[in-house]
Amino acid sequence: MSTTIYDVAAEAGVSMATVSRVVNGNPNVKPATRTKVLDAIQKLEYRPNAVARGLASKRTTTVGVIIPDISSIFFSELARGIEDIATMYKYNIILCNSDNNKEKEIHLVNTLLEKQVDGILFMGGEITEEHAEQLNRSHVPVVLAATFHEDGDFPSVNIDYVQAAKDAVMMLIDKGHERIGMVSGSLEDPVNGYQKFRGYKDALSSKGKEFDESLIAIGDYTYDSAIEAVQQLLSKDNRPSAIFVATDEMALGVIHGLQDQGINVPEDVEVVGFDNTRLATMVRPTLTTVVQPMYDIGAVSMRLLTKYMNKEEVSDGVVVLPHRLEYRNSTKA
Amino acid sequence: MSTTIYDVAAEAGVSMATVSRVVNGNPNVKPATRTKVLDAIQKLEYRPNAVARGLASKRTTTVGVIIPDISSIFFSELARGIEDIATMYKYNIILCNSDNNKEKEIHLVNTLLEKQVDGILFMGGEITEEHAEQLNRSHVPVVLAATFHEDGDFPSVNIDYVQAAKDAVMMLIDKGHERIGMVSGSLEDPVNGYQKFRGYKDALSSKGKEFDESLIAIGDYTYDSAIEAVQQLLSKDNRPSAIFVATDEMALGVIHGLQDQGINVPEDVEVVGFDNTRLATMVRPTLTTVVQPMYDIGAVSMRLLTKYMNKEEVSDGVVVLPHRLEYRNSTKA
DNA sequence: CTGAAAGCGCTAACAA
């Protein structure tokens, strides 16, 4: 069949062990021998079999990545950060979509473990007990990216969602807004729902403002759902003069939903988004938003994972990346 | 270490061969034995080692996917189609970004082949001789998705780009436009550049219209580059009254570039995009565009690949999916 | 229906 290490050994007139050494860059090989082997490799177009190597060495240089939905503009950018760093450290990636579905997630973890990945990078809504159990059913390191875990016993990379949301709403309050609306994701969702919602409430209470439930509308992260959510907010008699939106895509929906009703942004209503995806500059007016560095979250989490896979010392496995507000034209100057 | 097929065999009081049969669903096992084995598997929490299996069977149930950039809204949707069908057929995916860089692409093919993938799904600008050679340096099947190959000796899934572009421009001509601009990708780029450009010219000549180079502006597929491209078109004295844009993202740039100059879309200038990404409905006015079914291209190409991997008969390896125009508000009714 | 045994292609001691 295809040429093996034995063929190369025979061609070069050495033992297979020597070929293995050359292939693996082991320095204990006489330069002359190395050359002979390299020539044989080239002549036979030898290509090492990573599967055999993986079986013998118990390292596959492959990591599993579980992501809710790669077609989401948010996660795809995160994935790019992951992949770039993985490549840098010579790892390949097995990419799996979970749709945030718990059964799928657990099934995927198992599949990845069967494939003997050297580590797992997990993105999802939440880590339950069952997740933790399955993830620990093996000794491979796991890093959580943009994912919530109450007990914090997994390494993870996030921003401070509560504080970030609070910052955005505080800014709105400081501009004098009395009624600030929020278009949130499902409150069952730890990150995009609950934590951002909590930041919203924290901001209100820290400024001594009353919370008014009628100012909250729930979307499902799609553009269209946000258009509907905004209608809901507008149908109340006491309209908000500013709206904080949990994601950029929904923020575009909010802006257009407002404009479709003849309401001007930011003159009549100011809008603030969250994420700073590429969408934020692709609307008129351009979107003021909380910057969440997706690419960096991916990159940093992959870097962290490589440290664990190499058994390097890690001082702090729970990393919180900085966030900030990017002011554009959906808020007044 | 971790439990192996031997441990299970011992626990169940059978041979490892029998365990293997049970795990692989081989029907030649007495139900009673099967139950014993299954119990042992459960008790020991046995998880088959896919790497060992791959080495022994020469099948890894893994396919390699080479994609220019997963963070692109276009490719990430394609990737989702690929992944869904792969999952359906029990394959996993190793995802690699190539940035459309020939050296990287060739390197990646080699890496994937080392990892013993059962097949390769390739997306990229173009397949050169060198690509073809590397791809054939192994007997694994290869399918091209949304990728151009002159000689057509690889199976592939595409739409008819020339015809699709031609349809869009014809429509514009039929509406009475005398001067139709185009914002194109680089003409070196076979699909997004050259083919769509050819469709544009074909439409013109089939209607007996003169080609005017000053109506063409080149972008690099980004939103911002399209804004610049539009300035260029507007700076000429004989402005176009309609613009055909090679991708949706650039079309958004064109629309906003126009609006920023106080030009109304579609009243003053009509705009037609290409792809029908989710962006198309996320602008005001919403974008009239050529529908390219990205998800389907991914799904169909993966399905095609599974057929080759299973050595099924394939009647036609070169599939051309239908396209159509979706009329929205960036063109007049 | 079940077991024994020979690999799959490579790494990693251990010797020499």
Add this chain to the structure above:
DNA sequence: TTGTTAGCGCTTTCAG
């Protein structure tokens, strides 16, 4: 510096 030799955990004949 190089070779020998066990495995890694599984699939797959081939017997029985």
